[in-house]
Amino acid sequence: MEQRAIVVGVNLNNQPDFAESMAELANLAAACGVEVVGEMTQKVSHVNTSHYIGSGKVKELEIVLAQLEANVVIFNDELSPSQIRNLEKDLACKVIDRTILILDIFAERAQTREAQLQVEVAQLQYMLPRLIGLRESLGRQSGGVGTKNKGVGETKLELDRRRIESKITALHRELETLVAQRQVQRKQRQKNRVPVVSLVGYTNAGKSSLMNAMMELYDPSGGKPVLARDMLFATLETSVRSIELPDNKSFLLTDTVGFVRNLPHHLIKAFRSTLEEVAESDLLLHVVDSSNPEHEQLIAVTRHTVKELGADHIPVLYVYNKADLAGDAAEGQEEDRVYVSAMQKTGLEELMQRIRDRIFDNYMQCEMLIPFDQGKLVAYFNENAHVLNTEYEENGTKLALECSTADYEKYRAFVVHGQ
Numbered sequence: 001m002e003q004r005a006i007v008v009g010v011n012l013n014n015q016p017d018f019a020e021s022m023a024e025l026a027n028l029a030a031a032c033g034v035e036v037v038g039e040m041t042q043k044v045s046h047v048n049t050s051h052y053i054g055s056g057k058v059k060e061l062e063i064v065l066a067q068l069e070a071n072v073v074i075f076n077d078e079l080s081p082s083q084i085r086n087l088e089k090d091l092a093c094k095v096i097d098r099t100i101l102i103l104d105i106f107a108e109r110a111q112t113r114e115a116q117l118q119v120e121v122a123q124l125q126y127m128l129p130r131l132i133g134l135r136e137s138l139g140r141q142s143g144g145v146g147t148k149n150k151g152v153g154e155t156k157l158e159l160d161r162r163r164i165e166s167k168i169t170a171l172h173r174e175l176e177t178l179v180a181q182r183q184v185q186r187k188q189r190q191k192n193r194v195p196v197v198s199l200v201g202y203t204n205a206g207k208s209s210l211m212n213a214m215m216e217l218y219d220p221s222g223g224k225p226v227l228a229r230d231m232l233f234a235t236l237e238t239s240v241r242s243i244e245l246p247d248n249k250s251f252l253l254t255d256t257v258g259f260v261r262n263l264p265h266h267l268i269k270a271f272r273s274t275l276e277e278v279a280e281s282d283l284l285l286h287v288v289d290s291s292n293p294e295h296e297q298l299i300a301v302t303r304h305t306v307k308e309l310g311a312d313h314i315p316v317l318y319v320y321n322k323a324d325l326a327g328d329a330a331e332g333q334e335e336d337r338v339y340v341s342a343m344q345k346t347g348l349e350e351l352m353q354r355i356r357d358r359i360f361d362n363y364m365q366c367e368m369l370i371p372f373d374q375g376k377l378v379a380y381f382n383e384n385a386h387v388l389n390t391e392y393e394e395n396g397t398k399l400a401l402e403c404s405t406a407d408y409e410k411y412r413a414f415v416v417h418g419q
């Protein structure tokens, strides 16, 4: 059945970003294939415990539902199990909340086994305290929990609490195996001491586009492009690409899932393992959609989420993207900020310079005299360091070079001129 929804929001104590968050809710619904046919809001100083909105508003909503022939009500907040139950009873239609909507989108988009497991865990955890209400409302409706009919639907509702709990445990176990594999890979990288730079930011800010633009410019053979698209949550998994610069310095660039206001808590928890990469980065590129008039608020949301992930100790460079759309706003010089356009590929050199300044501070310049019988080492440095000058002397090859401190220490015996 076609889903026609009315979105409902309670503006508690005049939140400054209330209108935007309602518009975003409609976008989230659209991302789920639900048509939004109406909006209803209420200003209050405290929410109604039994119905979330006041009783007068419930009646009003009932009338509007009939008028607009809508069959779903979507609330801009996470409702309690009893609120959903009471509302469904009085309105005789399906009632969902922002959390379910986001979980549905994630469930639909998840591609890798790891992402799928994470979403499933989050869905089951959301469901657990709501089981009774769900079972009651199921008597009246045939639909699933959220906007989709499959996924967390009837079959799973038949499971009792215990079975859901043991399912969660089993999923956790499977996830742990996958996470362990990633950790091995990460340890390997740490051993090689390749710096890690992670893209973070609000959904649709242009993180994936920026990753692609940087790869195209600096390392076209570095790997296949990631998906970038004008929709909420285009990216649901972490992708890592290695970028090798002309002077042989390299780093790993990580693209991550975007954040959104009121990202369901269970989801953050579930995605924590994927986002562990973020917490272990050397630098965060906080990508901002500078063409969005409310970008300041979105920065605050992202900062908050970064903190929840335990990554607020990592240095941040703010990348104001979509400068092509932002006009005059995208100007000026600030130390922790760069203006770029991933689409028009402007500002990328400046960005790369700023990244280099921050992550390659463990490089040093020196001169080494490599005996002729160690020819392999000369080749090694030509591959892995920035050789500034090569001279052939009587007792070996003299290299003026910039190399990592690790290499400097390792080949100290050959250093003739250090820092």
Ligand SMILES: Nc1nc2c(ncn2[C@@H]2O[C@H](COP(=O)(O)OP(=O)(O)OP(=O)(O)O)[C@@H](O)[C@H]2O)c(=O)[nH]1
Pocket (backbone or CB within 6 Å): 201, 202, 203, 204, 205, 206, 207, 208, 209, 210, 227, 228, 229, 230, 231, 232, 233, 234, 235, 236, 256, 257, 258, 259, 321, 322, 323, 324, 325, 340, 341, 342, 343, 344
């Ligand atoms: N005009 C303009 N559009 C851009 C720019 N960068 C990205 N976009 C567009 O913004 C949309 C979102 O881009 P993505 O790269 O998918 O954004 P994201 O931050 O990865 O989004 P999620 O993965 O959903 O978190 C796409 O339609 C891009 O084409 C830019 O510099 N200028």
Ligand SMILES: [Mg+2]
Pocket (backbone or CB within 6 Å): 207, 208, 209, 227, 228, 234, 235, 255, 256, 258
């Ligand atoms: Mg993306």
